[in-house]
Amino acid sequence: MKQNRNVEFEPAGRKSNVESESTEVSFLYLSEDDMVDAGVQNAARCVDVMEEMIGLLEDGDFLMGGPYNDAHGLMLYFPKKSPIKNFPINNSRDRRFIAMPAYLGGRFHVAGEKWYGSNGNNRELGLPRSILMMMLNDVETGKPLAYMSGNLLSSMRTGAMPGMAAKHLAVNDAKVLSLLGCGVVNKACLMSIMTVRPDIEIIKLKGSSRTSKTALRMKEYIEDHYPGVKQVILCTTMEEAVRDADIVSEAISCMYGQWPEVKKEWMKPGLLYISSSTFNMEYSSIVDLKKVIDNYGMYENYAEEDELGYDENGIRKHSGCMGEDFVYMIEDGLIERDSLIRLGEIIRGKKPGRESDEEIILVSLEGMPIEDVAWAYECYSYALIHDIGTRLKVWDKPRAF
Incomplete structure (x- = not known):
């Protein structure tokens, strides 16, 4: 399914969650196939969205991690050796986990995080070196909006x-x-x-x-x-x-x-x-x-x-x-x-x-990470409009402890 390069989306996160009085919480799950249907490989549109994102970065309408709100992400590296039995060892050239959180303003007005594990030994298993997932959350309530496959998303925003x-x-x-x-x-x-x-x-x-x-x-x-x-x-x-x-x-x-x-x-x-x-x-x-x-x-x-x-x-x-x-x-x-x-x-x-x-x-x-948030939001918005993905429930009402 091809995505119109010039389509405009409403800020779905703000509209669908803040205005609702329901206590029900659910999110949209988008598999890799769903992401393809949602236009994740639409290079022309992604270039436009990255240009919009860079403008918001220049305006200061964003947040990223780190003490100065501009960090790439938080990395968890494994040691090359450890005295602890069965402790994960970095016996490849790239074994790590990275959390990349961000908020992006403008019409996006959404928070998100890309989380991935990387291991150079994955190729021997027929897997990509890094396996990535992306989460979007409503800024006002913290409600999850979407959880999606992130490999194609990350590659496309990098190329755009x-x-x-x-x-x-x-x-x-x-x-x-x-x-x-x-x-x-x-x-x-x-x-x-x-x-x-x-x-x-x-x-x-x-x-x-x-x-x-x-x-x-x-x-x-x-x-x-x-x-x-x-x-x-x-x-x-x-x-x-x-x-x-x-x-x-x-x-x-x-x-x-x-x-x-x-x-x-x-x-x-x-x-x-x-x-x-x-x-x-x-x-x-x-x-x-x-x-x-x-x-x-x-x-x-x-x-x-x-x-x-x-x-x-x-x-x-x-x-x-x-x-x-x-x-x-x-x-x-x-x-x-x-x-x-x-x-x-x-x-x-x-x-x-x-x-x-x-x-x-x-x-x-x-x-x-604001690049990931921008492109994830665009694909999520398209998926909402075109009924792509699977709705997963967290709760109807939060349980009292």
Whole structure:
């Protein structure tokens, strides 16, 4: 079922719960199939919703976790060893749980939380590395509104952010898109970017090799779904993938500290380089480039948690996160804080976006729980209107203890 990109929804959470005098509490359960029917993979609409969300972030009409209300989430890591018998051990490269709560205002006026467990060993079981669920709650009463499958939701909102960046910051005649990483996230990025830049003619793919299964699957997907793309090129090196690109979407999965390096001399004038995952570029090469971020406070939190210092040669270590590296550059006096532009400032017209066809723009997009809340609410609203999902009861009346 396709969702109309321009459909407007009433604030279902506020209307259905606050005005009701009933003590009955129930919520809508949406399976992964239900989420597909509710339009969770509607890339064009998701780009629009993310733009709306970023505007509310700029307005301050939101809350996230942490002491400054701007944290990515609360992470529960397992140790690599423990003296306690049968204690969970991190014997994979990514075993953790994360709670990502947020409130988003505007027409959404809803609270929610994405909760997920991650384990790199899942792939041996035929499962995705991370299994995610999403909860929405009425802000006024705390009533649960919906509980839904979150994997497709999370991927789509992640991909829609680069789509929004490409809409506002790419050169008008962008023809070459490069995808660094060919996994699920960059597939969602591809879907979103193509909705706002349908004139792309060449797509370059950088997987682990020319014959990597993910790269070949991505090539096949592009050829099947985007007939206007004239050429799909499988690249063996980062340099080959970055050179001549108008837009780069980076979503590389790699071991911590093994981030592939990108060099300024590979970047053509006018390049828009979007990082959603890992980033490694010499600090001195970044200084004169335009730098755009989604949420500076989140990167300050990252830097405070990581406390990365300097190597044996006195050179600042890289974090693998573009926005966090920007924080270190400010700490080291390489750039000024006001040299960073918030994406919300561009959306709200406070600062210009692209100012010439020659400037190279770096964009850091790391993911925030308000993105999940926004897209979850949109899918939930669509599901309500179209009678999708299963209504589950909590109680008719709360029992006295």
